[in-house]
Amino acid sequence: MAKTLNPFNLIGQDQTRQYWESLLQSGRFGHAHILSGHSGVGKDALAFTIASILNCKSTGVKPCGECSACRQIRNLEHSSLHLIFALPRRSASQTDPFGGMKDVEMDLINAEISKKIKWPYYHLQIDGANDIRISAIRKLRKDIYLAHDTGSVRIVIILRAHRMNVEAANALLKILEEPPEGTMFLLTTEFPDRLPDTIRSRCAIHHMPDLSWMLIRDDLVAKKGVDAIQAEISARMAMGDLAAAHTYAEQDNTFWLDRIRATLNTLAREDFVSVHKQTLLLNDKELENDESRQQFLSLLILFFRDVALNIKPGDTALWVTQVQQMQKLFPACDSHAAIQAIERTKDALSRKVHLQLALTALFFELRKHLRGQSS
Ligand SMILES: [Zn+2]
Incomplete structure (x- = not known):
């Protein structure tokens, strides 16, 4: 088997990865998927990987991580990638989720996105961002029905999708019922049960298992240069959450x-x-x-x-x-x-x-x- 490339640093999850690779190769996959699993198992990293596999321009192993599409997805700036996440409510706008935000606030949000680009396991920390509101879905609707580069697959990634409020979920449901062609929806969530049944019934649900603490320990040693004892404590305390383990490991020895x-x-x-x-x-x-x-x-x-x-x-x-x-x-x-x-x-x-x-x-x-x- 060809060496698989891993531009999003997905840790472990070999079976999940293989499953997705063969599913995407077969070409027989639905347009809406829920990636569920505990915090820090790599749901977002997997979603970005899927987006890259579907859009990579390489003729060899995908994602190559090198072509323009792979690089744009890695920088979360590909024109076919639509990323949705909870934002603070600053205006009553029904169509602009960023409406009413001050420049400082936009800067802080962009700084959080930069951290996510650097490391897909990073949890966005945006003050007051409690839910995903209808303005975000309305804007998505406007964007995805526009013509786009037919050579690419449009990818909608909704981070922590359980944060959609009822209005937003209903609006998304309407899109899922009549999705634009060549579009894949990936909803990541720790709590698939909090999504309405109507949404869940339209999606394939894929559960990602917890990471073992040994895998997390090895990642801490390799990526953060943490010593073995510190890595073991942090890895075990994190109970399968890679992002939490990285935070714990930042404490002194x-x-x-x-x-x-x-x-x-x-x-x-x-x-x-x-x-x-x-x-x-x-x-x-x-x-x-x-x-x-x-x-x-x-x-x-x-x-x-x-x-x-x-x-x-x-x-x-x-x-x-x-x-x-x-x-x-x-x-x-x-x-x-x-x-x-x-x-x-x-x-x-x-x-x-x-x-x-x-x-x-x-x-x-x-x-x-x-x-x-x-x-
Ligand atoms: Zn590529």
Whole structure:
């Protein structure tokens, strides 16, 4: 088999890729597809790859990554590529999703797009961009019914398509019912169930599996030059999300291990003051935000999993010393109960409960589980 090229740096997903390559070669594919899968598995990278395969001008392996079409798609500036994503609402315009936006705001959006061009796994971060509104779909409708270069396949990519509001989804449905010729729709989403049935029934749904943490670890070592321990912690905490792993890996080397040590010290002590100090730190607006608290709790889960698995030196490079210290101090530790308590707190925090109370309750519960006093 010819060497496959990978201009969008799609990581893993060999089966998915092979499936798409043969589907596109067969020429027998529908015009609308949903690419689903957890955050960071490579849905957008796959969508861009499909767009390139369909438009690549090379006579050899596609996508070549070199021809004008491949380069334009990689820079998200191909005239047949229509990229739709959530934007903040600045005007009541029904036809211009960018209507009413100031230059500064446009600059920020363009900066986000540049990051996406550099790395398709990047999650766009645009303030106030909560949904995809009808203006975006109306504009799309206007654009795609215009004549276009017949040598190319028009590609509509809707990022995080579940963010379409009802009006936008209805407008898209009308287009899907009578699509212009030579057009492929690719909707990427973590939550295909949030798309209306009417849209889903018009699309082929393709699920992309999670990436293994080993694959993510190797990518971190290769692309970011992160050391092995740091790469392993970040990869495992990310739970299949390559983009999250890259963010975690940006913390300095000892950051995660220090957090585990500090938490263990708190839990090992009997006094209220040390628990109180820990929860104050986690509440500090300068140090923490919703995301970093969730990361911290994921880290704790990971740690208790390793305690439950009874890891030994040689099994893994990760925090073996801390795990052993914990097992020595608390031989009766009920790790499963501890993990459940942390999972519950993670869920509660995502629903905006009283932070200080939830964390204090968690620490006291963990202290009981450490001593095997669950029931
Ligand atoms: Zn090409």
